[in-house]
Amino acid sequence: MSKYDESSTGSQLTYAAGYILSLALTITAFLLVRKHVDSHHLFPTDNFMLAALSALAIIQLFVQLIFFMHLDRESKPRWNNLALGLAAIVVFILVGGSIWIMSNLGYHHSGYGTTHDGHHLTSPSQETQYIIQDEGVHQ
Amino acid sequence: MSTQERQAAESKTLFGFWVYLMTDCVLFASLFATFAVLRFNTNGGPTGEDLFNLSFVFKETFILLTSSFACGLGILAARQGNKRLCLSMFGLTFALGLAFLGLELHEFNKLYNDGDSWRRSGFLSAFFTLVGTHGAHITAGLIWMGTMMLRVVQQGLTTNNIKRLTMLSLFWHFLDIVWIFIFTVVYLMGLVL
Numbered sequence: 011m012s013k014y015d016e017s018s019t020g021s022q023l024t025y026a027a028g029y030i031l032s033l034a035l036t037i038t039a040f041l042l043v044r045k046h047v048d049s050h051h052l053f054p055t056d057n058f059m060l061a062a063l064s065a066l067a068i069i070q071l072f073v074q075l076i077f078f079m080h081l082d083r084e085s086k087p088r089w090n091n092l093a094l095g096l097a098a099i100v101v102f103i104l105v106g107g108s109i110w111i112m113s114n115l116g117y118h119h120s121g122y123g124t125t126h127d128g129h130h131l132t133s134p135s136q137e138t139q140y141i142i143q144d145e146g147v148h149q
Numbered sequence: 150m151s152t153q154e155r156q157a158a159e160s161k162t163l164f165g166f167w168v169y170l171m172t173d174c175v176l177f178a179s180l181f182a183t184f185a186v187l188r189f190n191t192n193g194g195p196t197g198e199d200l201f202n203l204s205f206v207f208k209e210t211f212i213l214l215t216s217s218f219a220c221g222l223g224i225l226a227a228r229q230g231n232k233r234l235c236l237s238m239f240g241l242t243f244a245l246g247l248a249f250l251g252l253e254l255h256e257f258n259k260l261y262n263d264g265d266s267w268r269r270s271g272f273l274s275a276f277f278t279l280v281g282t283h284g285a286h287i288t289a290g291l292i293w294m295g296t297m298m299l300r301v302v303q304q305g306l307t308t309n310n311i312k313r314l315t316m317l318s319l320f321w322h323f324l325d326i327v328w329i330f331i332f333t334v335v336y337l338m339g340l341v342l
Binding site: 020021022025026028029032033036039040043044046047051056059060063064066067070071074075078079089090093094096097100101104105107108109112 | 164167168171172174175178179181182183185186203207210211214215217218221222225319322323325326329330332333334337338340341342
């Protein structure tokens with residue numbers, strides 16, 4: 011009776027599967043953080059947590075794109091997927107680039123900053139000198 | 150218009166809406182980038198670890214995820230022509246969305262009253278901007294959803310209404326995906342580092 015193509019919307023089953031998978035991924039992330047906080051940041055380690063949380067979020071992104079938004083069922087030509095791919099590239103450059111550049115400029119922060127080998131700089135002129143050397147700027 | 154022409158026009162509308170969602174995605178990306186850059190700039194104020202409560206965030210996440218699921222069942226019912234089920238599912242989605250917004254405003258209010266407003270530090274400015282923009286989207290979605298439910302009650306599940314409900318459900322799923330990244334990057338990673 012439906013005027014719409016069933017194949018592009020999925021069924022109760024796909025939505026339920028997406029819901030349960032998302033819930034499982036969310037609960038895993040929360041349990042990991044709870045364990046991490048309870049162990050006073052010792053186990054699992056900080057780096058492991060960052061990697062695991064990022065991975066869980068990205069898996070959940072795909073779960074929801076496929077089970078809730080049915081991106082895998084788009085018929086050709088796949089314009090929606092193309093737009094999504096383009097957005098993903100922009101997001102990657104925007105977020106990745108910002109973090110990269112700003113952490114590279116990290117020695118501007120906290121007082122007059124620190125050198126790569128951990129010496130604290132004590133004056134603005136010292137800092138300027140260090141940055142000129144470090145960045146290879148010629149005056 | 151023939152059925153084929155109507156379907157072609159409809160898929161164009163949906164594609165246009167999808168492109169809007171992608172630009173919204175870029176908006177959120179710039180706010181995420183800002184947050185990532187400013188998150189350690191607490192200016193002697195509280196850090197994420199001092200402010201965030203794991204079970205509170207889990208509650209918010211669970212509510213929003215469930216509302217996304219209910220929204221999916223709602224659009225499915227709409228396409229099967231089941232008006233009552235469609236309205237009750239979107240009603241559930243609306244109620245859960247409202248509950249989510251209530252929790253978020255409660256958190257904002259508490260932070261503000263404790264002196265931890267957006268003026269306190271770069272970290273908090275970025276936090277309020279990112280999470281607040283998501284909250285503003287949720288508010289807009291709720292207004293849209295209320296309007297659509299009214300239209301469905303009055304006009305029934307017409308082709309036009311189903312098309313609009315489809316866009317609304319895409320919008321709502323999109324907001325759920327943005328929230329996945331907010332709870333991961335802002336709250337969970339805020340408690341880790």
